Amino acid sequence: MNPLWLALLQSDVGTGAAATAAVRGLDDRPAGVLCLWHGSDRPHEAALQADPRIHDSQGPECVVSLALAASGSEPIADDPAIVEARRAVLRDGRPCAVSLLSADPVSVAGALTVAHADRADQVAALRDDPFARLFTARLLHVAGGALGTLVRPTGPSLERYAGRPWPYDRF
Amino acid sequence: MDLPDHGGQRRRLSELVGGDPTLLHFYRGWWCPKERQFFRRLVDLQDDAEVAYARMVSVSVDPSQVQAAFRAGLDARWTFLSDQDRRYVTELGLLEITDTVHDPYLPMCLVLTPDLVVHAAYGGYWYWGRPTMAELRQDFRELTRALRPDWDPPPA
Numbered sequence: 001m002n003p004l005w006l007a008l009l010q011s012d013v014g015t016g017a018a019a020t021a022a023v024r025g026l027d028d029r030p031a032g033v034l035c036l037w038h039g040s041d042r043p044h045e046a047a048l049q050a051d052p053r054i055h056d057s058q059g060p061e062c063v064v065s066l067a068l069a070a071s072g073s074e075p076i077a078d079d080p081a082i083v084e085a086r087r088a089v090l091r092d093g094r095p096c097a098v099s100l101l102s103a104d105p106v107s108v109a110g111a112l113t114v115a116h117a118d119r120a121d122q123v124a125a126l127r128d129d130p131f132a133r134l135f136t137a138r139l140l141h142v143a144g145g146a147l148g149t150l151v152r153p154t155g156p157s158l159e160r161y162a163g164r165p166w167p168y169d170r171f
Numbered sequence: 172m173d174l175p176d177h178g179g180q181r182r183r184l185s186e187l188v189g190g191d192p193t194l195l196h197f198y199r200g201w202w203c204p205k206e207r208q209f210f211r212r213l214v215d216l217q218d219d220a221e222v223a224y225a226r227m228v229s230v231s232v233d234p235s236q237v238q239a240a241f242r243a244g245l246d247a248r249w250t251f252l253s254d255q256d257r258r259y260v261t262e263l264g265l266l267e268i269t270d271t272v273h274d275p276y277l278p279m280c281l282v283l284t285p286d287l288v289v290h291a292a293y294g295g296y297w298y299w300g301r302p303t304m305a306e307l308r309q310d311f312r313e314l315t316r317a318l319r320p321d322w323d324p325p326p327a
Contacts, residue, residue: 155221
């Protein structure tokens with residue numbers, strides 16, 4: 001499966017994205033455009049890799065928790081805090097999709113947790129995002145056509161496969 | 172096999188197994204002391220499995236909510252599947268006929284390849300048939316060695 005890249009930009013920069021979706025804050029103010037690309041090369045300086053299964057061109061409107069590390073202080077993926085956050089995701093069995101975000105095979109730049117906007121149980125779970133304890137997190141509305149596939153790990157494996165963002169699970 | 176998991180979400184066994192060796196574990200239910208003892212050992216094993224590209228799936232006739240509570244109490248971090256309607260228990264020949272109250276699965280551990288071939292089977296029942304963790308490690312090792320071309324690191 002082709003790598004997936006995503007970035008929250010101020011506007012659609014027209015770089016051949018596979019999908020774009022308008023983003024609003026919970027206060028309903030515009031918060032930019034979520035752009036998704038497929039391919040091996042990084043398509044934009046702000047783009048981060050995510051589990052490619054998270055892209056859903058038929059996906060519904062979603063609410064996401066976008067947790068991002070401060071630039072220059074991204075922890076390694078095997079940092080015990082990152083491992084424990086992944087364990088928390090497995091342990092609590094939250095009904096959301098989740099993907100680590102990364103710019104390289106070693107470190108973690110953040111995490112994206114995705115809830116369907118019409119699923120109150122999923123949206124409520126975003127308020128206890130384990131990655132929000134580690135990074136600066138925002139809750140955002142994302143228009144349909146970009147996200148929504150329920151990507152969930154089987155467990156207990158936490159390993160990354162060929163450096164892809166967890167929970168992508170194939171070599 | 173297509174069943175709701177401990178959170179009530181539908182899951183297919185083929186997707187849960189993905190590309191890794193997987194322990195498919197059928198158990199009677201939370202009430203069975205033999206199962207609770209075995210789960211304690213599996214919970215120890217999960218710390219090794221989480222860093223070794225192996226998966227675990229446990230199946231019972233308990234409702235999802237019961238499984239979720241049992242799983243949380245165990246601190247298990249793998250997927251449980253609920254066959255509350257007993258869709259597969261007869262088809263798989265795993266009905267525990269001596270328990271006519273619960274109609275549960277017989278305790279059975281299957282170690283699966285990614286294409287769902289049974290590599291090893293361990294029938295628990297009443298006695299000593301459940302696998303030791305050493306046996307499961309050996310099964311995972313054999314399957315992983317056969318599966319991964321980079322089992323041995325490439326020469327420098």
